[in-house]
Amino acid sequence: MKSTTRTAALLAGGVVMLVSPVVAMKALDDPADPRVSVGAAPAASLMPGDVRDGTGRMIAGAVWTGLVAYDPRTGVPANAAAEAVTSDDRKVWTVKLKAGGRFHDGSPVTARSFTGAWSAVLREGWAGARLFTEVAHVRGAKVKQERMDGLKVVDDLTFKITLDRPMNGFPALLGDPAFLPMPDGVLRSRDWASYGKRPIGNGPYRVRAHDQRETVLDRDGARTIVVKTMPDAAAQYAAVQAGDLDLATAVPANRHESMEADFRRRHLIVPGRAMTYLAFPQWEKRLTNPSIRQAMSMAIDRNAVSEGPLGYQTSPANALVPPGVLPGRRDEGQCRPCVHDPAASAATLADAGGLSGPVPIWYEAGAGDDAWVKAVADQLRKQLKLDAQPKAVATAELQKALADRKVDGPFVLKSAPAYPAPIAALAPLVDARTGYDDDYALDLIGEAERAATPDEAVTPARLAETALLRDMPAMPLWTVHDHLVWSERLRGVTADAFTGVRLDRLTIKD
Numbered sequence: 001m002k003s004t005t006r007t008a009a010l011l012a013g014g015v016v017m018l019v020s021p022v023v024a025m026k027a028l029d030d031p032a033d034p035r036v037s038v039g040a041a042p043a044a045s046l047m048p049g050d051v052r053d054g055t056g057r058m059i060a061g062a063v064w065t066g067l068v069a070y071d072p073r074t075g076v077p078a079n080a081a082a083e084a085v086t087s088d089d090r091k092v093w094t095v096k097l098k099a100g101g102r103f104h105d106g107s108p109v110t111a112r113s114f115t116g117a118w119s120a121v122l123r124e125g126w127a128g129a130r131l132f133t134e135v136a137h138v139r140g141a142k143v144k145q146e147r148m149d150g151l152k153v154v155d156d157l158t159f160k161i162t163l164d165r166p167m168n169g170f171p172a173l174l175g176d177p178a179f180l181p182m183p184d185g186v187l188r189s190r191d192w193a194s195y196g197k198r199p200i201g202n203g204p205y206r207v208r209a210h211d212q213r214e215t216v217l218d219r220d221g222a223r224t225i226v227v228k229t230m231p232d233a234a235a236q237y238a239a240v241q242a243g244d245l246d247l248a249t250a251v252p253a254n255r256h257e258s259m260e261a262d263f264r265r266r267h268l269i270v271p272g273r274a275m276t277y278l279a280f281p282q283w284e285k286r287l288t289n290p291s292i293r294q295a296m297s298m299a300i301d302r303n304a305v306s307e308g309p310l311g312y313q314t315s316p317a318n319a320l321v322p323p324g325v326l327p328g329r330r331d332e333g334q335c336r337p338c339v340h341d342p343a344a345s346a347a348t349l350a351d352a353g354g355l356s357g358p359v360p361i362w363y364e365a366g367a368g369d370d371a372w373v374k375a376v377a378d379q380l381r382k383q384l385k386l387d388a389q390p391k392a393v394a395t396a397e398l399q400k401a402l403a404d405r406k407v408d409g410p411f412v413l414k415s416a417p418a419y420p421a422p423i424a425a426l427a428p429l430v431d432a433r434t435g436y437d438d439d440y441a442l443d444l445i446g447e448a449e450r451a452a453t454p455d456e457a458v459t460p461a462r463l464a465e466t467a468l469l470r471d472m473p474a475m476p477l478w479t480v481h482d483h484l485v486w487s488e489r490l491r492g493v494t495a496d497a498f499t500g501v502r503l504d505r506l507t508i509k510d
Helices: 003-029 054-063 111-124 129-135 184-189 192-197 233-241 253-262 290-299 302-307 342-351 370-384 395-403 422-430 439-450 454-471
Strands: 036-040 068-070 077-079 082-086 092-097 151-155 158-162 206-210 214-218 225-229 267-270 275-279 314-316 358-364 387-393 411-415 474-480 482-486
Touching: 036 054, 036 233, 054 214, 054 225, 077 082, 092 111, 111 129, 111 151, 111 158, 111 184, 233 253, 233 482, 253 267, 253 482, 275 422, 290 342, 290 370, 290 474, 302 314, 302 370, 302 474, 342 370, 358 370, 358 395, 370 387, 387 395, 411 422, 422 439, 422 454, 439 454
Parallel strands: 036 225, 358 387, 358 411
Antiparallel strands: 068 077, 082 092, 092 158, 151 158, 206 214, 214 225, 267 482, 275 411, 275 474, 314 474
């Protein structure tokens, strides 16, 4: 153990020793809080079609039961509200619902509960709309449109979805909050403001109260769960240590190395799905040689950036597919150029003929990336003597520059697969406006998308990843991960990259 880590661990242990008697006295004076308490950043929205963050996904997973749910151990989707999701051609899908489904207001869950909710997502332009238009390609799906041509209700428990092109991963996509149902009452009234304050779902927990301070969830025969709004990671961490909180969903940078000392066997790092890349414009002739891109990749010390400017909140990349995508994942990373190797980096760049002139790193201003982009530019200057400089621009300016092919250096690209499958992570990389057009890699991407089953898509997706790493149109940097620490009385802590913490599995030690 490093001396700094050992000292932090000893100090943390001392703090626990000092506060423990206070906690013990409080436990003697007052009955234990019967509720399960969870600290989290505020959710941007509890509207199922407008969920945009981890807290929203976590709450949605408890309040609603979607057509499918992801196994947290394997990431494989399994039917939940759906009795079956089938297709003969992977283009026209038939969903058969389980009978007897009810919303918390007692109204039935029907085919129209889903088709009406999905139409609302498009009509209102909520965050989930792009999953219908850009990922699933549901026939006739357009933002601000009243309805989709590709949705057809057959009977109360059956509906059909027609896509513009085959998609073997469509059932897995249905686990996203954008595809959750809403009761008939709100679909008719369209009173989204009231519904968002206290949404009515069909899942194991119902929303008893919701405001800026907390969200209270109830379930018959189970403990109440209160999700407390605590945006500060240090406050969450300290509250768990003091016995005032059961679960923290964030850990501050200065406590990362002391988690084991503070919470022995009561901490977890959840692999993430949101990955950051540096993408290379193919029209910039100086950057067309893959060896130059690989040299730049080897010059970047991902661990140093993750532990420094990014405050231990990321995991260095060793593949193009994020670690939170469990189905089809290879045990070992495939990205050899992702390993920091200054000597190999310099030799590779020299063999490629070098790189002269300014190397601007384009990125969106105001997105919180300034510190790490500066660190990467500093590393490229130090390791390869490149004239690398951060170039922050407005989002609209960056998009226009990409469209006009005016970007003259690597640009920051952030992407998260819409569902747990390797192809869901790889396909967006070839659509990232880099101009990349290698026929071999693109054919493999197409083969994976057209495969009869998700399992059959794994092999071409893996071959495509190998080809993309060879050409490196996008250099993987790191993924954001979640930290969890919990109290001694809490049991059943389970989480994954697509749903987050499984609130319905949390229990208190008897």
